[in-house]
Each structure stands twice: as structure tokens, then as C-alpha cells.
Amino acid sequence: MDDLLRAPRSLSVAASLTIADHFLPLWIRTYVENGNDPRLLHSRSTNTREVVRLVSDSVVDLGFVEGSEPPKGLRYKFIAHDELAVYVAPGHPWAARGHISPWTLAGTPLVTREEGSGCRAVILAALQQHGVLPSEFAPPALELTSNTAVLEAAAANVAPIAISVRAAASFLRDSRLVRVGIDRTVFRRELGAIWGNSDVPQTPVARALLLAAETAGGNENQVPKHRQDSSRLDSRR
Known part of the structure; x- marks a missing residue:
């Protein structure tokens, strides 16, 4: 005992x-x-x-x-x-542009994690700090419950994503995704x-x-x- x-x-x-x-x-x-x-x-x-x-x-x-x-x-x-970034499939128009504005990102439906995800909350908060109004946010193109599912959807060119750079590292290394810069915006x-x-x-x-x-x-x-x-x-x- x-x-x-x-x-x-x-x-x-x-x-x-x-x-x-x-x-x-x-x-x-x-x-x-x-x-x-x-x-x-x-x-x-x-x-x-x-x-x-x-x-x-x-x-x-x-x-x-x-x-x-x-x-x-x-x-x-x-x-x-942890740093977050925006990624698209190589065939997406943003891949050739290389960067977009915060307002373009906010107005584009993204593949996202479900509501309650820390990643989603950080992206919304950062864009609002740059003057993007809540009314300017587009609804998600698709909501998924895992990072892997979000990454696979983006690689299939369903829609852009914003996700941890660590989570996206292998997709970037294998050229399945392209990172897109957001003007004057860092998601951290x-x-x-x-x-x-x-x-x-x-x-x-x-x-x-x-x-x-x-x-x-x-x-x-x-x-x-x-x-x-x-x-x-x-x-x-």
C-alpha cells in the first residue's frame, strides 16, 4: 500500500x-x-x-x-x-502572382479547419488588425477537422489555405503546394x-x-x- x-x-x-x-x-x-x-x-x-x-x-x-x-x-x-502562411496548389492563379493583399485573402473562400481552431482564429484576428472588416470575410469554401485533410484539399486545388508552416513543410518540399505572401502581413x-x-x-x-x-x-x-x-x-x- x-x-x-x-x-x-x-x-x-x-x-x-x-x-x-x-x-x-x-x-x-x-x-x-x-x-x-x-x-x-x-x-x-x-x-x-x-x-x-x-x-x-x-x-x-x-x-x-x-x-x-x-x-x-x-x-x-x-x-x-509558430508561423502560419497561405498556400495554394501550383496550378492556382495566386501561385504565379506570388503575393496578394490582406483584403484579397479575406474575400476569398478558403479551406479551413473547423470553428474553434486556433489557426483560424489567428488568421481572422491578424487580418482585422490590418483594417479588414468582419463583413469583408468570405465564408469558408470547406471546413475540415484535420490539418492533413486541409492540406490535401489545397493540393487538389479546392481552394487556398492558411496553415502552420510546420504542417505544410512536406507538401512544400514535394512541390504539391506553393507559398503565397500576404502584403505587409505576418501570421504569427x-x-x-x-x-x-x-x-x-x-x-x-x-x-x-x-x-x-x-x-x-x-x-x-x-x-x-x-x-x-x-x-x-x-x-x-
Whole structure:
């Protein structure tokens, strides 16, 4: 019985699809290299909105989300940055043009992830910062529930997409997609960890995975000035 009481508690984790596919494996590898047991981790992938709900409802212990702002009422820790970009099939007219305006992008139906996706929210927010009005946004050409499905649809020339550069890397390398520049616009989002109302995650396993994620980071691991207080409850939303 004493051994059972001393046994480390397992950790339930939820991550957005992009993080689950392209960042979480690296973080888990670092977690294991730090001497921790991967058998204690139980993860699931979904969209950012659902990750927030799962953490808020205490269904999972730790979440990893995408976006420009931390969710209200949860603790947040910046982990890394992720860049988004617009891609089209080689036969699409934008491929020859090379770049378009934010208004052209906003007015074009895109293949997108479902509502609640962190990628979709970041694109809409960035375009609005450039003066694009909500009324100027075209409805999606097609909504899909996975990044792979979105990429395959774009490669089939269904419609343009806006997605993480990491997710699109193999399609770009194989010349199945072409990146299109957006005038004076960069789509950049934060990836972060969220948990309940405590200064740090409550279990040793959660703290170990969070440390591994911070150590490994992503494309870059420079904490923005407004995120340096990692345990502060966000009060701006």
C-alpha cells in the first residue's frame, strides 16, 4: 500500500492538432531524456477551443493551445512561436502572382479547419488588425477537422489555405503546394500551456512535462515581454 501511495500520478494532457503533430513529440522526447517515464503520460488531440474546455472542466490536467491570447481564467505559460502562411496548389492563379493583399485573402473562400481552431482564429484576428472588416470575410469554401485533410484539399486545388508552416513543410518540399505572401502581413501565434488555478501545475509529472516543453520550445523560444510572468492569471479578457 505504501508503494502505491508513493507511485507518481499519471498525467492527462490535451493538445491542439498542430501541437500534437509537430511539437508535442519533441517535448515528450525531452521529457524522457530528462529521466521521466513516458508511461505516465496520456494525451489526446483536438482543437484549441476544446482543449480549453477540457482543462476548464478538469477533464485533463494540462493543455497545450494555439492563439494570440491566453484563455480567460486559466494559468498560462508561453512555450514557443509558430508561423502560419497561405498556400495554394501550383496550378492556382495566386501561385504565379506570388503575393496578394490582406483584403484579397479575406474575400476569398478558403479551406479551413473547423470553428474553434486556433489557426483560424489567428488568421481572422491578424487580418482585422490590418483594417479588414468582419463583413469583408468570405465564408469558408470547406471546413475540415484535420490539418492533413486541409492540406490535401489545397493540393487538389479546392481552394487556398492558411496553415502552420510546420504542417505544410512536406507538401512544400514535394512541390504539391506553393507559398503565397500576404502584403505587409505576418501570421504569427503563440503556443502555450494552460492549467487550473494554481501557481504551477500541481503534479510532478505535469511540472516535468512543462519544463521539457519550455526547454525544447519550437522554432524559437524567446519569451515575449508580456508573457514573462508565467503564473499570472490573465485579466484582460
